[in-house]
Amino acid sequence: MNQKMTPAQTPTPVHQFTILLSATRRGARLARLLTREQLHSWEQPSANAEQIVAELANNAVLHGHVPGRSFRLGLTVTATNTLRIEVTDARADRSPPLHPRRPSPEAESGRGLLLVEALADRWGTDLGTPAFGPCKTIWAELDPAPTA
Template identity: 45%
Template sequence: MTPGTTTPELRSFAAQFASSPRGAQLARRLAVRRMEEWGHPPESDASCTVALVVAELAANAVQHGRVPGHDFSLRLTLDAATGLTRIEVADAATTKRPPTAPPSSHPEGESGRGLLLVDVLAVRWGTEPRRPVGKTVWAEVAVSS
């Protein structure tokens, strides 16, 4: 894990995780812990929102972006000046990209709601290429100080 940078207005955290369900769970837990260190207790709206978005993006990285021998990474950046936390989850899969808009899902289906949830919770979200290989899915969520 890489310790994050911290300034009064900009704080960040980055880490790599095994591309497994356990890795996704650990990413969510560490995101909640980091939010608490940044002044947002686990039960706060900000922490719960970040936890849900991290959980969805990490689960997607594990399920759809897994490439044998490669981990996924998480980066959180809290910008106090803008009131936003940026969540970035990067994996090594280049051919599997999420749709530009969340897919509609069947109300009784067991999957397909992850990006819909991200779309509702985030101010904005998207994808970008990851160098040298893969993609990064990011979302920005509003947090109050």
């Protein structure tokens, strides 16, 4: 599901983590590793979140890279224990499709957003112009697992 969330709908964070990373393969790998460690310190499950961050960070490096500009990783856990993942890159002109298409079986790439769509409870794109220039944020939310 791809939808837009307005600031009025955004719940108050209980935990928050934000970091700028180089828009390189190394930066994308570091985003995944930092996600694992941060969620572990918050005692949150990390497997699906790590995979989502890996895909979004990789997309930021491959499709959102502007020379000399970084990408931002943001993790937020709300009072309802929902995890919000945000990856912001410098290419506001290159937004992902609202409904990702399945690539041909022979294609070597193009499955990342399908994976995000399958793992996240919600995901979407926000365009913005923060102090550092035009950008886009791809976000995904994971609701807490139901308790038995």
